[in-house]
Amino acid sequence: EFVARVSGIPTMAKLPYRETAEGLQAAFVGVPIDTGTSNRPGARFGPRQIRVESAMLRAYNSGTRAAPYESVVVADIGDVNVNVYDLKDTCRRIREAYRKIVATGCIPLTMGGDHTIAYPILQAVAEKYGPVGLVHVDAHIGHGTPFRRCVEEGLLDCRRVVQIGLRGSGYSADSYEWSRSQGFRVVQAEECWHKSLTPLMAEVRAQMGDGPVYLSFDIDALDPGFAPGTGTPEIAGLTPIQGVEIIRGCRGLNLVGCDLVEVSPAYDTTGNTALTGANLLFEMLCVLPMVKYY
Amino acid sequence: EFVARVSGIPTMAKLPYRETAEGLQAAFVGVPIDTGTSNRPGARFGPRQIRVESAMLRAYNSGTRAAPYESVVVADIGDVNVNVYDLKDTCRRIREAYRKIVATGCIPLTMGGDHTIAYPILQAVAEKYGPVGLVHVDAHIGHGTPFRRCVEEGLLDCRRVVQIGLRGSGYSADSYEWSRSQGFRVVQAEECWHKSLTPLMAEVRAQMGDGPVYLSFDIDALDPGFAPGTGTPEIAGLTPIQGVEIIRGCRGLNLVGCDLVEVSPAYDTTGNTALTGANLLFEMLCVLPMVKYY
Amino acid sequence: EFVARVSGIPTMAKLPYRETAEGLQAAFVGVPIDTGTSNRPGARFGPRQIRVESAMLRAYNSGTRAAPYESVVVADIGDVNVNVYDLKDTCRRIREAYRKIVATGCIPLTMGGDHTIAYPILQAVAEKYGPVGLVHVDAHIGHGTPFRRCVEEGLLDCRRVVQIGLRGSGYSADSYEWSRSQGFRVVQAEECWHKSLTPLMAEVRAQMGDGPVYLSFDIDALDPGFAPGTGTPEIAGLTPIQGVEIIRGCRGLNLVGCDLVEVSPAYDTTGNTALTGANLLFEMLCVLPMVKYY
Amino acid sequence: EFVARVSGIPTMAKLPYRETAEGLQAAFVGVPIDTGTSNRPGARFGPRQIRVESAMLRAYNSGTRAAPYESVVVADIGDVNVNVYDLKDTCRRIREAYRKIVATGCIPLTMGGDHTIAYPILQAVAEKYGPVGLVHVDAHIGHGTPFRRCVEEGLLDCRRVVQIGLRGSGYSADSYEWSRSQGFRVVQAEECWHKSLTPLMAEVRAQMGDGPVYLSFDIDALDPGFAPGTGTPEIAGLTPIQGVEIIRGCRGLNLVGCDLVEVSPAYDTTGNTALTGANLLFEMLCVLPMVKYY
Amino acid sequence: EFVARVSGIPTMAKLPYRETAEGLQAAFVGVPIDTGTSNRPGARFGPRQIRVESAMLRAYNSGTRAAPYESVVVADIGDVNVNVYDLKDTCRRIREAYRKIVATGCIPLTMGGDHTIAYPILQAVAEKYGPVGLVHVDAHIGHGTPFRRCVEEGLLDCRRVVQIGLRGSGYSADSYEWSRSQGFRVVQAEECWHKSLTPLMAEVRAQMGDGPVYLSFDIDALDPGFAPGTGTPEIAGLTPIQGVEIIRGCRGLNLVGCDLVEVSPAYDTTGNTALTGANLLFEMLCVLPMVKYY
Amino acid sequence: EFVARVSGIPTMAKLPYRETAEGLQAAFVGVPIDTGTSNRPGARFGPRQIRVESAMLRAYNSGTRAAPYESVVVADIGDVNVNVYDLKDTCRRIREAYRKIVATGCIPLTMGGDHTIAYPILQAVAEKYGPVGLVHVDAHIGHGTPFRRCVEEGLLDCRRVVQIGLRGSGYSADSYEWSRSQGFRVVQAEECWHKSLTPLMAEVRAQMGDGPVYLSFDIDALDPGFAPGTGTPEIAGLTPIQGVEIIRGCRGLNLVGCDLVEVSPAYDTTGNTALTGANLLFEMLCVLPMVKYY
């Protein structure tokens, strides 16, 4: 039976709620923390608000002709139960929850939460798949620094890491050298201005090859005119169109996990940030390896 | 295990979600419509937002010493699946849904939606219990006029009807006579100013006696300083304290159903209206006949 | 024909628009300035927003049983055409516009604008009626100081002046002495806390007697919890209930003009301030001398 | 005399208000309904808010050198008096109102209201002019589906229909085939990304030829970063620059009517959506056939 | 020279900024943390926003006739430099900063920050003055639980502790027993409804006697209709009038420190919460022992 | 010592506060007026809000590799003390304050305030340097008209004036001729659409040569989708990317002063306008002649 858009408890995209990832090929999962935030907190409410705004998502992607629900067994499996007073304990809880999710090959589509969560998620993912390639979309190279720890623990295949959208002010010139010295490809926002990112993504696909890839998308990569609801906004960023191009450009990659982080609803006065987050997560679902297109 | 306040899909008061009312003594249920609204629409999103704000509700009522979850089997059973384009069909859907809810004695605690929904709900309730007493809390005597139709269909026991909080401007003096001519007790907001409503509620309890009673609470009964998020706000209304006094004053009544209607989130710029709605629904749960107090 | 509440260009209370006050017994008129504001500007948009929110006003006052449109010929005559760059010229324009309004006995019901406008209005009013009594409702004794100039020009009958709602911090103790030394009755907000103002208004009516009276109501007299949209909010103020009691308490006075000033929509995030302003203006209309009650 | 921008009852662009279209070459008219909305309601307040924001419009278009008031007799003729409880009756009222407007050749510039209103408007327009060409700017191919009914009734010249800006998720692939199968030109938003739409509009003008053309502009065609205040926002949309290019690209067409729909002020937290709506309506006025340019 | 209200870098009440408390009798100081928050974070921005809103405070308290700047040497000494990633280290920083402030007898007037900060502040205060009496104004008995730890460390004189404003839901009945079992006086919000708190404060003064007293005021003690901008709002709370009565009722006590905590600007959509916080801090200054009254 | 981003009284970019410009090479200074505004007032609070949002600025410009604090002695010297009731007196105060600032060669980086302030600033600047070149970025050619007076007084070197971003509606075609007739280069927004402005700025540098140049940037030059918080927004404007390109394109010029005006916080519902203003001011600092790049 058709369910009215306005009816029902807000799961992601109005999908069924499941207690565990068992039997799923992909799962939307929330990680509601913001204890890693240096400036504006509030990303703990990101998963809840993304679910609320996702009520508008329908089944067919008119831009790419993907109909993901026809080819992927996917559900909303709720949130990791975090400990708001203890980041270390929270990281342990996330890692363990994701171990269970990835154990049977289910691909987690994570709703953050601040960017810190990528570290325990990648611990679980790399334990399953070995060091992964990383498509990291962000205004910031360093804040939260989950990826520095990932490198230290060997979770990333450093030749297969790209960072897109970096800009704004930073603490020093040095902090921008670290990424390059690891072998990462660094694409400043300035290199993206006034352009389609479709050509860039062809290069990224070549860089990533056939190995497992993780996509980590910080909503602050987008310009705050489009996504004001985030903890550390930086002007002159990517457009939502470019954000969609990046994700659609991941089609064909061996994606083993994706996240969309840093949506902070209290600052999202237009509601547009959570709406954008919900749409980008839907686009991520649409480029998973098993999705068939019309 | 303790679940963090910020974790989890937003059901009412973080209660378990159930597909049906079977086995429940009370059930929170949403009716997301606003097609009966003459002025500002938007109450269709009331249930969703009340659920979101209800995350702050804990188990013990410090004001009354009620601990409802220890004595009532209660869950969130989701929303009636409405038809946003056809009010008549929606009323039929509501009536049928409530027939099933009340069939086994489960008490519905409804999250509206505009006040129109009280009519099909009362059809189902009166079918089960016969004509009911009504505690109707509202700024308006007439708008949406669900109760006029209830009277016409004999759903109300007219000597056991009280209307509290009426005020503001109306179309004519006549419209205020109708209520009195039915035998309703009418309590203008002016009679409530600067006072506790605890004495009034003692009188209301006497008026209601032992028969079945339905409590219908339009959030616009409250002053828009406290509850701006509603379709037809009227100044100089009740305080939330008085709202709580009215509900707590219903303790001891044979309540067979309750609703909290007209929360319109797009106008609730402070979030206070949905928060108040969630708290008033919790207070309603706390005065159901089977609740035990410490 | 019944006109839908949502239809039509927003005149005050959906009244007909008239170019002049000719033939009217009362007239709503806007004075959109804020050049006299020391803190937050924006009251220039007060008239526009009060008109927008007034769409909800109906014909019958359920609290007092007044039906003003059955006994008063009233219309919206638009705004005084102000000069936003020159306060002196604006005052001249206001004075001349009000001379024409009061010439034939029409009672102006003014939508401000900042409180400065009371000075040129009272010049025109006193020219017509001689020195007037004044009911001045305000958090502030001094800001904008239109009334000091009114005293200097002999526009007020100083034994018939009352100031209600004063509170907050001021520049010095001296500034509070001036009012008393003119013979004004000064009622601090503290004297109003936790009480009905109906008894106070009986005293005010005795003080005012039969002479002409002007009512000047600064919306900041109300607590900013109810009326946040104003230029200089002060906490711990009057409630809207008390505001309504003050106006209803003016019934029986020889009112020759009323204003409602300092609504500043950009700060009115709930919309409640303009809504309250619209309602208070309707209550003012309902206590004009020629209004009959049911 | 120069009237201050802040003074006056808010008619569209501060134009004179007229009761009827008689003697006018063009008329701004509001249709305040939203009963056809499946998701967020509120477009009923679009006309009111567009009028409020239009106060900033001046007489001369600096981008195109049009000075429309020197060559077009135009006024604001208020709103169609709708029936908020009965969509069918409302459609009848709209159709009849527009029959009168178009009878003498006056061109209606409509402020919506949800997109449903295009159906009864086109009934009146096609009755006068025969089947018309259509420039339909929208994120959505289907919602509200007024145009499907227009096709069924033969109101459109299907070879002269273009749809621009479609994107996002839909119910199924099929729904996108219908448009093409009617012979419509369909321009997905993806085809518009990163480009001027001036070349597209040259092709559209060729497609439209000399026959009568109706322009229907749903504000949700624009990206919600620029126009958040609408019922069904879709990310990655057109820019306001592209919106202006589309309208300016209609210069030279035989326009017989235009609308700007789906502005929903309660969601327009920045005020930018109504402001954009007002400007786009001004641009529509500037491309009417009789306008002369400097 | 008179400095315009709008000019100047926002220190508290436009007071001079000083690097240290040396030579001061009282000092406004900010503690910008929120890491102790279980629900909505954001109180870290409380000090900044209180300072911004405090620009409206003038020198003379018209309600009490206090002119504090004539009798107290007071300045704004900025914020404690916190460590947003480490609550333990932050507590150490607070404790050390307050040791220096209280060393020479300067009275700290603290702008929070979440309520956790009261614990290290009281460590420093009790080190200087011995166990102190406590006037604790709050909706919550437990959250953040700084006072439980204060009791454990012997920082409080338990017979001289009063808690005012408690209400809402809690985890269990037990949590409310602990306070009473320590000998605290507990005043539920219900006991405050519909009343002046001036009589209560006479009792509190008797309870406190001549010993040192600390005043800790959680803004959530106030009703969220007046103070929506806080992390854990509870309906049916105190009014700002009652808040002012509590503080004015502390006149005559041997106050050795005061705080105003839990202002969370991102949720303060009306701005009223920070404004209220600024005013309550000014009232605290006005009741310090050395203040002279007109 | 590292100071937490959230700690400290909000000076611009967390720089030290200084009473005067003495010893500084550059100084941030606020001019909090809006008395020259014809439409929405509120820019008087621009400096305060820009300072608040500037807390996020760090020391190193990742886009240009500038590290300005390593090569420029710069501080925040507070606001000019304006007279909100007298624009003429305010202009005199501004002129005198700027004479002192520029006397020793310090470069003022001004936070407005409405655009009127450019006139007295340029009086002081031209008195020091002789007629200056002007890079004027704005949606409006005329409003506030400070530059017409500057031309009349010979403060500008008219062959070295460029105006970028003009658009929208104006009073008449004539008003656009004046600029060109003075010899100014006029770049309509339409000429900027869909393009990088880096090539334009190469031309502007050629036009400006080696003489002294003043940069005056009205935030309304940017599209209101990015900068809604301003007094007279015009759709279809520049992007923040283009704004940054304009400022970075001024590198190499002999800049003697810069301003960023018309940020009106009450309309800045997303906070993005003040954030953008703060970032653009930082970019201005980064292109001052003495800045060294990595």
Ligand SMILES: [Mn+2]
């Ligand atoms: Mn990140």
Ligand SMILES: [Mn+2]
């Ligand atoms: Mn980031």
Ligand SMILES: [Mn+2]
């Ligand atoms: Mn109702």
Ligand SMILES: [Mn+2]
């Ligand atoms: Mn109602």
Ligand SMILES: [Mn+2]
């Ligand atoms: Mn006043």
Ligand SMILES: [Mn+2]
């Ligand atoms: Mn006042």
Ligand SMILES: [Mn+2]
């Ligand atoms: Mn449409």
Ligand SMILES: [Mn+2]
């Ligand atoms: Mn659409």
Ligand SMILES: [Mn+2]
């Ligand atoms: Mn607390």
Ligand SMILES: [Mn+2]
């Ligand atoms: Mn608390």
Ligand SMILES: [Mn+2]
């Ligand atoms: Mn300008």
Ligand SMILES: [Mn+2]
């Ligand atoms: Mn401008």
